[in-house]
Amino acid sequence: MKRGPAFYAQLGFTLFVCAFLIAPVILSILAGVTVNYQSGVQSGFTLRWVYAVWDGYRDTIFLSIGISLACLAGTLILGIPAAYALAKRQNAFSRALEELLVMPVAVPGLATALALIVTYGGVGGFRTSWVFILVGHILFTLPFMVRSVLAVLSAIDLKTLEEGAASLGATFWQRFFHVVLPNCRGGILAGSLMVVTLSMGEFNMTWLLHTPLTKTLPVGLADAYASLRLEIGSAYTLVFFLMIVPLLVALQWLGQARPTKFVAEDE
């Protein structure tokens, strides 16, 4: 195929935009392993800042991973049945509920956080525990899970598939686990990636909800940039990437593994 000048112009533009977006990330990561950012790369490379972050902010990293996984579990447990119920009952009420579920996305995280504090701020043990942040994160991410599972469920002929399974003797739970769940894997996976990423990176709401003892990674990152050397802040970014990328890859891999077969292959 012959490519005209328009193609190369577009390619060039795309590469330029990519470079523009990626350059800060690369520079930031570089800054995190540079001895002195002011004097530039020639001052040499070091892992000192990474160690410093590890020493000072290890807890925030683990808390963030913990919260994002707990948030994932919460949204799976609440979101999949919700999406299933919405997909099964298509009436005015379910459509209204669907709209309502998207509301928190439209409401700024700060407002949700304030509402939580006003309502539960007085409940001492709850206010100071990481579960307080988790509740905020679940509120924030649940609509993403419901939406992405619902999109897949609406695309398959769920009713007939379930009737087919029922005609073979499948009870409600057998239908749910053998037919419904496996056929919305794609939606669950997409929703999971979204939930984990959003929870990991959530700042607005978390900043209001956190206490000195319940600091998540992004909150710590903001602290580091505000109060410490730029190199430490940058090293923090690097650690953030190192944490989240393997997690997302692992999720993707888990989501794609084929379920075990129950009928042995013939010959």
Place this chain on the structure above:
Amino acid sequence: MTETMKPLAITLTGCAKTFADGTKALEPLDLAINAGETVVLLGPSGCGKTTTLRIIAGLEQPDAGGKVMFDGEGVTPLSIEKRNVGMVFQSYALFPNMSVAENIGYGLRLRKTPTEALRARVGEMLAMMRIEKLADRRIDQLSGGQRQRVALARALAVRPRALLLDEPLTALDAKLRDALRIEIDELLRRLGITAVYVTHDQAEAMALGDRIVVMEHGKVAQIGTPRDIYQRPATLFVADFIGTMNRVQGRVANGGFVTAAGTIPWAGAPAHITEAMFRPQDISLAEGGDAHLRGTIAAAFFLGDRTRLAVNVGGEKPLILETGTRRDFKHGETVGLRIDPHGLLSL
């Protein structure tokens, strides 16, 4: 093959159905299906065929007062998973997350069939539907005809007490439809299973049914063998829906039916009738004194082996007949028609 499950007799009494939105899909319906017979529910779209089938299956509850009985035993409150009836859907309803073999084995897996027995039965079903080569395919790698074979195999694998089919061939193209229809016919006869088959295609119904239930607007219009229904339609609706029916208006006089276009000899004609009916194959072209009716050609369609003619005899609609003669027909030409007295019907 080891299909010896005692076939099931199904009885519906007073089964009406009103949907939540107020749609009255079925008037109270009584239907007795004998063990081992194939009953076809036939009628135009929206007449309540699927609703009837779903009531038999347990996917839909009849309105209060309706009863469903299997071998004389009430099963009305039982949901479908407890009725052990096989179901084949127009849209196949195969599980995309399972291979062909897994789909066929699913019902056996639910019944905790031991692996060896399960494999053997799945193999048997694959062979029966001649789809051995497809065992490990995913569903999205199959054609429509192959999917319907898998669906049949899946429904039959668990040895259901009856097989319920809802327009299983409607989504297929004409040629495939004929081939699979013949196969289903053979299969149902060989297995001796009770089958209820829903279709809106009268040719399919005639070919498959031991008995046909013709439905109209949520009511049974007629129940009978294909021959009964074709030769002795009980209502105008049935007469028109099954095949082509010619109708000509007139009155009975002197052992004949007198119309504006001539008199048809009819010894046993009921005295009160004002309309005579006959099928296209009971009309032949005739000359001079042999002709009972005279009319003019309204249209002629050359079909290769025969010619289909529409002949105007002054009635509401032209008469339809087919002839094997080689001659040409011209619009407006006058022809003589002879009616076979054995083919004459009235309502």
